[in-house]
Amino acid sequence: MEWNHQQFPPVDQVGIQERVARFITRSLKKETKSKALRLALSMIDLTTLEGKDTPGKIEQVCHKALHPCDDIQGLPLVAAVCVYPIYVSTAKKCLENSSVKVASVATGFPSGNVPLNLKIEETLYAVDHGADEIDMVISRGEFLIGNYNFVYDEIAAIKAACGAARLKVILETGELSTLDNVRKASELAIAAGADFIKTSTGKIQPAATMPVTLVMLETIKDHFLRTNRLVGMKPAGGISTSKVALQYLVMLHETLGERWMTNEWFRFGASSLANDIVLQLGKERRGVYFSKNYVSSD
Amino acid sequence: MKNNFEWKYSPAPESTEHIKIDPRYDLFINGKFVKPLSKTYFETSDPATGKMLASMAHANEKDVNTAVLAAKTAYDKTWKKMPGKERGKYIFRIARMIQERAREFAIIESLNGGKPIRESRDFDIPLAANHFSYYAGWADKLDYAFPNRTPKSLGVVGQIIPWNFPLLMAAWKIAPALATGNTVVLKPAETTSLTALKLAELIRDCDLPPGVVNIVTGFGNTGAALVNHSLVNKIAFTGSTGVGKLIQKSIAGTSKKLSLELGGKGAHLVFDDAPINQAVEGIVNGIFFNQGHVCCAGSRLYVQENVASEVITKLKARMQTLIVGDPLDKNTDIGAINSEGQLKKIKDYIQLGKNEGLEIYQPECGIPTKGFFCKPTLIIGAGQSSRLVQEEIFGPVLSIQTFRTIEEVIEKANQVPYGLSAGVWTDKGSKIFNLTSKLRAGVIWANTYNKFDPTSPFGGYKESGFGREGGLHGLQPYLSF
CATH class of the missing domain: 3.40.605.10 (Aldehyde Dehydrogenase; Chain A, domain 1)
Known part of the structure; x- marks a missing residue:
């Protein structure tokens, strides 16, 4: 199949912004809020993607994934821990026998500017060491010059290399500049076999925003209406408070509905969101906020 | 983890305690x-x-x-x-x-x-x-x-x-x-x-x-x-x-x-090259804003036939998320009909649609048992000569027709006694300019609806x-x- 720029439906930026403004005024309180926060916690891909990561840091993050806050009973575990390929085996060892998945970024993250054979090799390396999920980046340079076939073929090749691992495709929307481009990239990724589409690496500003996420959710919805196939969504970067996370869940519910309201089809890529949710849930139990000193910062 | 709870917004009504209304x-x-x-x-x-x-x-x-x-x-x-x-x-x-x-x-x-x-x-x-x-x-x-x-x-x-x-x-x-x-x-x-x-x-x-x-x-x-x-x-x-x-x-x-x-009976035109998801939002805003008690409401929807089923499917799904209820609750999308008389008038029009054998769609949302409320309503396929297309209903009722060519839709859009407002959804600027000069309406919105500003004149043609x-x-x- 040949891709060209005319194949993509247009997006109206003003309309998207107006729709988003409606989501953020919905109110969730008390029991619904508490359950929604627990759901949000279960959707987190706890992430550490730094040059200065160490095996020790990875172990800490994995411990946190397994014990978000032992003080509060019945808390769900996060969905996954997201790391660089060399730490996949460390994470895998820590998370064995738990429901928490190991996700690995791959394909020359965050820029993606390496040849395809190396991208495939990196993906295979991560999968061989036990990654359950691969977070790849698209080649934004090729996308922006209109080489859609290149982008499509690359995603399809990585999907093949993933085998049983689920593939999340990072569009890095902060570099795509328009919502029309976000729509195009989402269409390409979904058509090429993405199990999830993801906004950002977290290395570029702006990272996840509600308008961008809405465009991606709409692409998922349209794909579902055409093919009945579900695709997951992962906004990543910049979602650090419970309040914002709940606004994303409102948007998810009103755009895609009940079937996506699970960590099988929706994730938050975040490092500090889990802490804020724990603080909020702790407040519900105690009636007051406790100090951040009681929550580990990793 | 499965989402095993009912997703329901919590009432957030404005307090009226500090409001002073004389007897x-x-x-x-x-x-x-x-x-x-x-x-x-x-x-x-x-x-x-x-x-x-x-x-x-x-x-x-x-x-x-x-x-x-x-x-x-x-x-x-x-x-x-x-x-x-x-x-x-x-x-x-x-x-x-x-x-x-x-x-x-x-x-x-x-x-x-x-x-x-x-x-x-x-x-x-x-x-x-x-x-x-x-x-x-x-x-x-x-x-x-x-x-x-x-x-x-x-x-x-x-x-x-x-x-x-x-x-x-x-x-x-x-x-x-x-x-x-x-x-x-x-x-x-x-x-x-x-x-x-x-x-x-x-x-x-x-x-x-x-x-x-x-x-x-x-x-x-x-x-x-x-x-x-x-x-x-x-x-x-x-x-x-x-x-x-x-x-x-x-x-x-x-x-x-x-x-x-x-009065008005605004024509809302959706072409196949429109940003459909935002057009659906515009349609909702056009007709359900203020319970449809809007003289410039986009109450006649004309959809190009090749995208009609997509638009109608999405519109129905979107209507399922609308909340009808307490006007003072900030979650509420559609409030109360202004008076008993107006509610009866709206219901008579919906009944007319049923009598004409048309498809009537209303979402499954609940409405309060007290007070004057009406569910948002679609009436699909009414003829251009129907009273549902010709007369101002002034309620949350949208009639939907399809069209094939641009000449056809211009003629239909203009074929009512009113000429207050119209809306056009297309990604093509040249089409917008062509239509704004041919639609006989005082206000024409392109890729949006119900936008007002003190600097912009508002008023009608014809009746x-x-x-x-x-x-x-x-x-x-x-x-x-």
Whole structure:
């Protein structure tokens, strides 16, 4: 199949912004809020993607994934821990026998500017060491010059290399500049076999925003209406408070509905969101906020 | 983890405890509240609960006469002679005081009119204040607005406004009239006079010279007395086409100026190259805004046939997420129908659709058992000649038709007695410009709907009326040259 720029439906930026403004005024309180926060916690891909990561840091993050806050009973575990390929085996060892998945970024993250054979090799390396999920980046340079076939073929090749691992495709929307481009990239990724589409690496500003996420959710919805196939969504970067996370869940519910309201089809890529949710849930139990000193910062 | 709980928004109603509504309101004449000579009062209620809110004076011919005389005296003695710069200061003051009391106005507007607080808070009240500040700016610049034409004020202006945007319509009427140096007698609609009376209190408190603005509450006979009063120099009316025609008849042969903003049956056109998801949002906003009690509502949807099923499927899904209920709850998307009579009229139209054998769609949402509520409704496939397509329903009811060619849709869009508004959804700029010159409507929105701004003129073609409100054009109906 040949891709060209005319194949993509247009997006109206003003309309998207107006729709988003409606989501953020919905109110969730008390029991619904508490359950929604627990759901949000279960959707987190706890992430550490730094040059200065160490095996020790990875172990800490994995411990946190397994014990978000032992003080509060019945808390769900996060969905996954997201790391660089060399730490996949460390994470895998820590998370064995738990429901928490190991996700690995791959394909020359965050820029993606390496040849395809190396991208495939990196993906295979991560999968061989036990990654359950691969977070790849698209080649934004090729996308922006209109080489859609290149982008499509690359995603399809990585999907093949993933085998049983689920593939999340990072569009890095902060570099795509328009919502029309976000729509195009989402269409390409979904058509090429993405199990999830993801906004950002977290290395570029702006990272996840509600308008961008809405465009991606709409692409998922349209794909579902055409093919009945579900695709997951992962906004990543910049979602650090419970309040914002709940606004994303409102948007998810009103755009895609009940079937996506699970960590099988929706994730938050975040490092500090889990802490804020724990603080909020702790407040519900105690009636007051406790100090951040009681929550580990990793 | 599976999502094993019901996703339900929590009620977040605005508190009404700090709102002060007097049990009884008199007429606002010559800067004071005065007892009506008619000695009669009528009640106004909350359409969402049926609860009585206040009673207010029913002005008769004598009361209207007192008000007009007060306006005439204020015009001759004070307002006519006051420099524009000074008039402007008063109008700015009104704008600021509305902003200061915005929350109070918003809550009363929702209580008395049934519209969701989201709209009264974010749309009606801020826009009303904006209209005052915008026209305040023109007060000392009229000579520059109409160079070489020496604009002059008219005198006493009689203004009659509808119940769908009570405070906003009062602002649309009063602000340009004062800026151009006229004095005003305003009659608000009988079901929704509370915010106009609150505006009267505000005008009293801001020291506007007595008699410059007078507000008389009442029914049709009050309006008729105002229209027929010999000292009134101009009538500005917003409301139904039927009443508009009556007004035009009664002032025929007099020197009174007239501007009318009447009914509408807005055509909303969706082409296959449109951003469909946003178009669906625009359709929802176009027809369900203020329960469809909007003269410029996009109540006739024309969808290009190759995207019709997609648009209708998505529209239905979107309607499932709409929340109908307590107007004071900030989650509410669609509030209460303004009156029992209006609800019956809307239901009769829906019944007509059923009788015509058309597909009627309503979402599964619940509606309150008390008060006047109507589910958002689609009527699919009505013929162009059907009353459902030709007549203004003034409720949350959208008729949907399909079209194949652009010529066909232009013809259909124009084939109604009205010509107030239209909307076009397409990604192609050239198509938009082609359509804006061929659709006979006063306002045409492209890739959006129901956008208002004080700087932009608003008004109709054909039986939707004449004269413009808003912008530079909105000054003209209140001036002679």
